[in-house]
Amino acid sequence: MVSLAPEPIEMTKPTKNNQPPRILLAKIGLDGHDRGVKVLARSFRDAGIEVIYTGLWQTCEATMYAALQEDVDVVGVSLLSAAHLTVMPELLRLRKQLDIEHIPIILGGIVPKEDHAALADMGVAAVFNPGSSVDDIVGKVKQLASMHEPVKLEDVVDGYAKRKQNALAKLITSVQRGESVEGFEPPAGDAVVIGVTGAPGVGKSSFIGKLGEELVSRGKRVAVLAIDPSSPITGGALLGDRLRMMSASPEREFFVRSLASGGAAGGLADVCPDVLKLLTGFGFDYILVETVGAGQGDVGIRELASHTLLVLMPDSGDAVQFSKAGIMEIATCFVLNKCDLSGADATQSQLIGAVGDARPIFKTSTLKTEGIDKVADFIVTLS
Numbered sequence: 001m002v003s004l005a006p007e008p009i010e011m012t013k014p015t016k017n018n019q020p021p022r023i024l025l026a027k028i029g030l031d032g033h034d035r036g037v038k039v040l041a042r043s044f045r046d047a048g049i050e051v052i053y054t055g056l057w058q059t060c061e062a063t064m065y066a067a068l069q070e071d072v073d074v075v076g077v078s079l080l081s082a083a084h085l086t087v088m089p090e091l092l093r094l095r096k097q098l099d100i101e102h103i104p105i106i107l108g109g110i111v112p113k114e115d116h117a118a119l120a121d122m123g124v125a126a127v128f129n130p131g132s133s134v135d136d137i138v139g140k141v142k143q144l145a146s147m148h149e150p151v152k153l154e155d156v157v158d159g160y161a162k163r164k165q166n167a168l169a170k171l172i173t174s175v176q177r178g179e180s181v182e183g184f185e186p187p188a189g190d191a192v193v194i195g196v197t198g199a200p201g202v203g204k205s206s207f208i209g210k211l212g213e214e215l216v217s218r219g220k221r222v223a224v225l226a227i228d229p230s231s232p233i234t235g236g237a238l239l240g241d242r243l244r245m246m247s248a249s250p251e252r253e254f255f256v257r258s259l260a261s262g263g264a265a266g267g268l269a270d271v272c273p274d275v276l277k278l279l280t281g282f283g284f285d286y287i288l289v290e291t292v293g294a295g296q297g298d299v300g301i302r303e304l305a306s307h308t309l310l311v312l313m314p315d316s317g318d319a320v321q322f323s324k325a326g327i328m329e330i331a332t333c334f335v336l337n338k339c340d341l342s343g344a345d346a347t348q349s350q351l352i353g354a355v356g357d358a359r360p361i362f363k364t365s366t367l368k369t370e371g372i373d374k375v376a377d378f379i380v381t382l383s
Helices: 035-046 060-070 084-097 113-122 134-146 153-161 165-176 204-217 272-282 319-323 344-355 372-379
Strands: 022-027 050-053 074-079 105-109 126-128 192-197 222-228 237-239 254-260 286-290 307-312 333-336 361-363
Touching (some): 035 050, 105 134, 126 134, 153 272, 165 272, 237 254, 254 272, 272 286
Parallel strands (some): 074 105, 105 126
16 A cells, blocks of 8 residues: 655656646536537547546536646637627636636637637637637647646645645646656645546446535545546547536535546556645545546556445346456445446345455445435445
């Protein structure tokens, strides 16, 4: 197990210039589909960009708070509802209020050309109408990302000590990008680090979102480190875990940071140990680490977490599969999610037959918000 005691963070990763740019894509308001922005997200990924996609019907507040936590290089907003002269001023106001004015905002959508100048005057970095070249959009994102000034370490460390989340986010970025932090030592913390792993599609992100909300409602401070795979071809990534955890009104005690795996094995990212030290020192009570969708042999999380929740779903295996060595062995408890589907009782019986009943098995449904409180009851007993 990796020690989370204070010690200098040694930087061994590539410099910022070798790291992918990060963009947060937001679909704000009542637009009913996101086909176009999803195509654009994949195009960004294929161009070597890390994309945090936040899904449909986002609010201005949730969008900019996500941009703060993710410390992205660019925020991209998609609007098709002719609300650009209402939405964009509000986004810019929130950007200033959150002290993240260094993050440029670009806009895509049906925007009359006569409004482009007004949007530029208010501080929108670029506007792209339907028919804009993907190459032009990608080029602009990369240009804007390259223009960021390095943060002043003393300012960020001071903000971190005052528990300002934008300072925490910037320090995580420094660690992620291999920038020098000159021996900065995070203070000791007593966060309980809990791994959440399982196969793709079992609902890990939605489950974590509901569990985090439940823990916060009990007065706990919760951080999530959500890891998605990087493209082995371009180095880009589509980081989609966050969209299943966001709410219209962000909770200040619930911090979510997305990371690309960077090709690391075991469902994690190489920088995870150092990021966990920053999160622990910041004073969170619980840190939930969501792995990349895991297979039977992906057990790297046991080196970082004190406890591991293995998330399953109905019809995700049988007694023979559940008896195999590997990921089943490292679980502190099992979460049988999506129990609103048929087959939940049969899967539970097969799981008990394979692993016994010495470790808890919880039945949950994030769709119906059922069983989450029982998992939280168990979590708060862990140390």
